[in-house]
Amino acid sequence: MGDAHRIGIVGLGVISRAYLDTLAGHPGVEVVAVADLDGARADAVAAELPGAEARSVQDLLAASDVQTVLSLTTPAAHAEIALGAIGHGKHVYTEKPLASTFADGTAVVEAAAAAGVGVGCAPDTVLGTGTQTARAAVDAGLVGRPLAASAVMVTPGHERWHPHPDFYYLPGGGPLLDMGPYYISALVQLLGPVRSVTGAAARLRDERVIGSGPRTGERIPVRVDSHVSGVLEHTGGALSTLTTSFDGVATTAAPIEVHGETGTLSVPDPNQFDGAVRHFALGGTDWRTLEPSAGYVGGGRGVGLLDFVQADEPRAGGALGLHVLEIMTALLRGADEGRRITLTTTVERPAPVPLTPAEAWRGPKGRLSM
Structure with missing residues (x-):
């Protein structure tokens, strides 16, 4: 397993609490930095997380001790934060949707591929x-x-x-x-x-x-x-x-x-x-x-990020996020233009999740059962 994977979180609004309930204290990851446009809120969250620092957004994106940026901003900023993280050689996992436009989502996925870093996207x-x-x-x-x-x-x-x-x-x-x-x-x-x-x-x-x-x-x-x-x-x-x-x-x-x-x-x-x-x-x-026969038992927001940083083929990956984004934007475009839209993307179904008890994915070694 090695050292815990180091996470920096950008955006500390309502949904961040659900992520922190899963990630804070998990042995597989370590939240080392947090950032928010409201500096006082960032300070308050950092004070709750041993070892975490409140930083500016730009400092967090450029930080050498952050391996993956978790973007929990409003949708309009998803692409900007993702591209900023990728530009500094970091992986990025973002709240849904991947971006607010299909063009921006495509730019994120293409930039990540060119930089050799990964992109993940909720929902998990x-x-x-x-x-x-x-x-x-x-x-x-x-x-x-x-x-x-x-x-x-x-x-x-x-x-x-x-x-x-x-x-x-x-x-x-x-x-x-x-x-x-x-x-x-x-x-x-x-x-x-x-x-x-x-x-x-x-x-x-x-x-x-x-x-x-x-x-x-x-x-x-x-x-x-x-x-x-x-x-x-x-x-x-x-x-x-x-x-x-x-x-x-x-x-x-x-x-x-x-x-x-x-x-x-x-x-x-x-x-x-x-x-x-x-x-x-x-x-x-x-x-x-x-009876439940598959899936992460007792799952919480952030289990997709844990999967993302540990799996060879993440189940909440950028290709799926982009395909879902194209489906949505094509529905809106088709409604506006009054016609059927053929998609340009496709994706493999992610690997199924075997029935995984909570103690296995939250477990003492923080290792997901694949």
């Missing part, structure tokens, strides 16, 4: 027992030949709970680029890459009202489509329908369903690591819940 929730158990069931033929899938995410909008939700309604945000990576990454895990997409989108409100925190009642502009639907044509022939919305109150739809010739799977929320996978067989009379 699909490495948990929920999506991975469903994938194992599909691969074992439990639904027969997969024919179709549906994925549905409906919420009234993040401004109801997030104290600073502005970026969700600016380019790089919206329900598709914010939440779509979970659902599309899961669909690629389940059914393989996508060859073309057709989309439709709408923006029914020009502003939102912040519902919590010090800015409660403040109105913010909406610059992106807030309801996006589409059809994904997988290379294997299956069709997936996708709905992501910040315009609905609630839904009774399963987060994901996979339909095959001999059965249907109900797949849990891909924004969570676990959840019940249910199967209804052709000719059956009821749903049955499958």
Whole structure:
């Protein structure tokens, strides 16, 4: 195993706490530096992490003691931070999406290849027992030949709970680029890459009202489509329908369903690591819940980074992040242009995750079971 892999974190907002819950104190990695536009916040986080220093963003990107930069900034800064890290010869693992535009995402992946460094990208929730158990069931033929899938995410909008939700309604945000990576990454895990997409989108409100925190009642502009639907044509022939919305109150739809010739799977929320996978067989009379059979048990944000720094072929890699980004941006472009878009990228399905107890991936040697 050798020395712990040294991590520098850029961006210490809401999601950083979930990452630190996984990474802080893990024997396989060491957080040596943190940076945020709010210097006081960086100082406070560094004080909680033995051996970590608060630094400026530029100093962290250039630091000789940082091997991988974990970028947890808002989406608009993902490409800038990634390219800055790569330019200093560092690996980079970024929150989703890989970038706010496909051109920027492509630039990140190409720059990393030229520099001989790695790129990883969230979400890693699909490495948990929920999506991975469903994938194992599909691969074992439990639904027969997969024919179709549906994925549905409906919420009234993040401004109801997030104290600073502005970026969700600016380019790089919206329900598709914010939440779509979970659902599309899961669909690629389940059914393989996508060859073309057709989309439709709408923006029914020009502003939102912040519902919590010090800015409660403040109105913010909406610059992106807030309801996006589409059809994904997988290379294997299956069709997936996708709905992501910040315009609905609630839904009774399963987060994901996979339909095959001999059965249907109900797949849990891909924004969570676990959840019940249910199967209804052709000719059956009821749903049955499958026991977890694959995935990181008790997974948390950051398990994909642990996988990234230790695996020869990371499961949350840049190629998958770029493919997911192209799917999303092509859906929006297809909606705008009123046509079907053929994709330019493809990707191999990441290696499945064997059922891995929490003590194995969090274990005394910090070594993931591959």
